[in-house]
Amino acid sequence: MMAPAYEENPVQAFPIHSDTFMGTASGVSCVNKSILHCVEDGSVTFYFKTTGTKTFTVTAGMDFGITRDVTTIDSTNQVWIS
Numbered sequence: 158m159m160a161p162a163y164e165e166n167p168v169q170a171f172p173i174h175s176d177t178f179m180g181t182a183s184g185v186s187c188v189n190k191s192i193l194h195c196v197e198d199g200s201v202t203f204y205f206k207t208t209g210t211k212t213f214t215v216t217a218g219m220d221f222g223i224t225r226d227v228t229t230i231d232s233t234n235q236v237w238i239s
Contacts, residue, residue, distance in 0.1 A: 171194055171237065178190075178238040181235060187230060191223055197234040201234070
C-alpha cells in the first residue's frame, strides 16, 4: 500500500493506526480495513456479505487486499489487519 512520506515521495508501507488488529483473528470486523499481512504460516478465512467464505493456506509475509464485500476474518496464525 502506498503511504504518504514526510517528504515529497510516497513510500510503500503497511498502514498502522489505532484500529490496527495484531494477533490471531476470530471474527475480526473488516469495516475500514484494507490490507491483511500474515506474520506466520497458517490459514486465513474471509467471510463475505453474499457469497459465503474463502479459506487460504498462507505463509509468513503474504499480503491480501481486503475488498468491501469482506465482512470478517478468522485466522489460525498471527496476522496484522489494517
